[in-house]
Amino acid sequence: MTEGAARFTPGTPCWVSLMVHDLAASEKFYHALFGWEFQEGPAQLGPCIHAHFGDRQVAGLGEMHDRRSLPAAWLPYLATDDADATCALARDCGGTIGVGPLDSGDAGRMAIAADPCGAAFGIWQAGEHTGVPADGRIGTPVWNELVTRDSFVVSPFYSTVFGYDTEPVVSTDIDYLTLHLGGRAIGGIRGVGGSLPRDRGPHWTTYFAVADADEAAQRVTELGGHIVREPRDSPYGRLAHVADPEGARFAVIRMLDPRDAVTRRVRD
Known part of the structure; x- marks a missing residue:
């Protein structure tokens, strides 16, 4: 995505990511299943790759740093114009913030949160990477x-x-x-x-x-x-x-x- 790309309305699901224990094996699985191709992601986030399908960057996969026993799970990210303000409001409403907010290079600013019942989700403030539109394309x-x-x-x-x-x-x-x-x-x-x-x-x-x-x-x-x-x-x-x-x-x-x-x- 480029900096000139349209931003999503705040609250729109705009990205998904997956943290895994074996990044190479997961790359092989999703390439074979969806036909995704992969490129290296931002180095400051640890071992991670971005999945591409055609001309679209559709998902991110990362490897758990210490290979701890946390379960692998897909995580949707919801768009915001201000990740810090959204995190503060989420806390005020009974949610928790597990990671961030922190910068992901020039791509944007992110956080990982959980609602009052414990369901995790991501928060994404777009920089150069705005996300992927949900328009029904195969593989997205x-x-x-x-x-x-x-x-x-x-x-x-x-x-x-x-x-x-x-x-x-x-x-x-x-x-x-x-x-x-x-x-x-x-x-x-x-x-x-x-x-x-x-x-x-x-x-x-x-x-x-x-x-x-x-x-x-x-x-x-x-x-x-x-x-x-x-x-x-x-x-x-x-x-x-x-x-x-x-x-x-x-x-x-x-x-x-x-x-x-x-x-x-x-x-x-």
């Missing part, structure tokens, strides 16, 4: 969804810190809120109550667009990962939840209409 992130115990408990935090409007799904069977910015759907919050995995707790899930969800899920298993939830149809496309060889979970989806990817709620 198209949706981010928070899985938590109760959507209505945590949604005020995100609405206050990032200015989201929320739209509930009217149903007795599902607890789901869609997050909107300027009338545009940009993410979702799913409440699962007691079904929340104890070994994960509240967490964000990133969805990546693929040409064929069944083939992508099968490819994951061939490359040493596993399927968390089998491929299935949803109102927004065919999707599957999977995990890479280190256990980092994500979803793959074949959107019904990629042009409408950013206005759809990815749920089933």
